[in-house]
Amino acid sequence: MKSTPTGDARTRAVIYCRISQDRTGAGLGVDRQREDCEALAERNHWDVVEVYVDNDVSAFSGKKRKGYRQMLADLDEGRATVVIAWHTDRIHRSPLELEEYINLCERRGVATHTVQAGELDLATPTGRMLARQLGIIARYESEHKGDRVARARRQKSLKGEWTGGIRPFGWGVPTGEMKKKTDRKTGEEVEVPELDMLKAVPEEAEALRYWTDTILAGGSVRGLVKWCADKGILTTRGNPITHTDMRDMLMRPRNAGIAVWRGEEVGRGQWEPIVDETKYRAVLAILKDPSRTTTPGAQPKWLGSLLYRCGRGECDKFVYVTQSGGRRYPSYRCQDGHGGGRRAEILDQYVEDVIVERLSRPDAHDLLLPSGDQVDVAALQAESEQIRRRMTDLAGLFGAGQIDMVQFTEGTDTARAQLEGVTKQLAKAAMQDPLVGLVGAPDVRKAWKALELEQKRNVLRSLVEVTLKTPRPGRMPDGGYFDYEAVVFAWKRGRQ
Known part of the structure; x- marks a missing residue:
């Protein structure tokens, strides 16, 4: 269906260029493709009315190609009757995509010309057969290359080598x-x-x-x-x-x-x-x-939110901070809605003062938990590697048909459970006692203030349980209205 000039009438053509990480059959940049296609148009006396470009998009990957989709839409509107590409595999590599292209070309009388593969007359059975054969070959080349790349990356991974991709932080x-x-x-x-x-x-x-x-x-x-x-x-x-x-x-x-x-x-x-x-x-x-795992929403802003407990009567619920009910300042309130409240700022400061004072005593080292040195880390790591090798062996046996799915699943589940136990033991060996940075510090209060809120809350969780008893009414002996004696500390480590 090649057109030749007749008088002043010239055939309208469009050019399609594409380059991706898979450059098989081209190895050229978009500009080089375009130059070769324009030279072909010039030799045939065609007017190039549009050039469509898709950069770094593989026709085989299934990703949307904006330039290609726009070209199909324009061809359907009758903008041109010839498509020029460097090679057929620059246009499509998917059989489904090819059939869509063939149907459009038949319907609109569009011819396809390539720099490398010549003309494809999709209006004839022979032309369509050739296009499909070229598509099958291109598909095979893509799959074959993908398989080679995957095997090479797997081999590199097994050797512990870098397999490419975005540079990892570090x-x-x-x-x-x-x-x-x-x-x-x-x-x-x-x-x-x-x-x-x-x-x-x-x-x-x-x-x-x-x-x-x-x-x-x-x-x-x-x-x-x-x-x-x-x-x-x-x-x-x-x-x-x-x-x-x-x-x-x-x-x-x-x-x-x-x-x-x-x-x-x-x-x-x-x-x-x-x-x-x-x-x-x-x-x-x-x-x-x-x-x-936390639910969406605001993070705790107060030291004892949902950590302090209510000690009114038989209640043992956690308390939280609220400023509802006409209060002028945030106060701790029981989850069951018991009357009254403790001013959050004063209560948190008091708890912090008590904790800092306790950690500043000469016997504060007695509060530290035993170190992870008692755990045989080397033995646990060796056991971990053995379990992982066993899981790899199970996969190989299943792939070779030597064990069935039930045996593979049961064996893998057992290995995963064992691995989880080993991981927890390793975690205990490395997990740092939240008190470590405070006990023995030259200035415990300064070290405490340097902690982020969640670290302070971890110290509180680990060291002491705070219960809020019913406060006495009226003015306290110190002249204020906050009843410090109604705040009870139950130490989880060491002595009071």
Whole structure:
């Protein structure tokens, strides 16, 4: 269906260019494709009325291609009768997509010409057959390449090597060399610094260790996100660190030098770990603990919210802070709505004073919990690796048909349960007593004030239970109206 000039009439043509990470059959940038297509149009005396470009979008991936969809819409409106592309695989690689294209070309009398594969006359059975054959070949090449890439990445993962992707926070020191990379926006090759993914970036590694220790000391992900914002620390893409980003970075096996393939740990990596594996396992256990899951809404703003207990009569419910009922200031109130209230600011300050005073005594070291040194970490880590190898072996036996689904499921469930127990033991070895940073501090009050609220609440949970008894009416002996004697402390560690 090639057109030739007749008098002043010239055939209207459009050009379609695409480049993706899969450059099989082209290996060219968009500009080079366009130049070759324009040369073909010039040789045939066609008027190019539009050029459609899709950069970094694979026809095989299934992702929406805006340029391609706009071209189909314009062809359906009769804007042109010829489509020019560098090769047929630049237009489509999906059989379903090809059939849609063939139907449109038949309906609108559109011919397809390519620089490399010549003309495809989709108005004839022979042309359609050739287009389908080329589509099948392109599909095969995409699947075959995808399989090769997947096998290569798996092999690298099993060896503990870096498999590519977005630079993980903590790794990637410039080597001083440059490498070529395709720019996602322009499709052109540009030079970027070569990174050594086995070496840690000092300042990022320091941040990862700080985050890990903070979580082990009772800190919160929310607090770390704020810390990053205050320090101006960003993701490797240059974006502010979100709550999800922080959790993902803390739970990344790479931190502890562990290689992963498709979400499963496959062994030790070839890089030096930034975080000790014991600490990593502990952080994992803490962040996966269902009791840490919070419902959407405001976070506690007061030290004893839902931690202090009501001691009025037989009540033992937790109290919370409210400013309802015409109160001029926030007050603690029982969940059952008992009358009266304790001014939150005064009560929290009193509890803080009592805790600081107790932790400032000479015998404060007696309050510390036994250290994790009593746990045989090396033996637990060896047991952990054995369990993971057993899970890998089970998968291999199932894949080879040597065990059935029931045996595979039962074996895997047992192994996972054992692994969970080992992980909890490792977590105990690494989890830091929330009192550690306070006991023995030169200035306990200063150390207390430096803690974020959630860390203070962890100290409270661990050290003492506060119960609010019915206060005495009227003015107290100190001249005020707050009954300190109605605040009862039941110490969970050591002596009063």
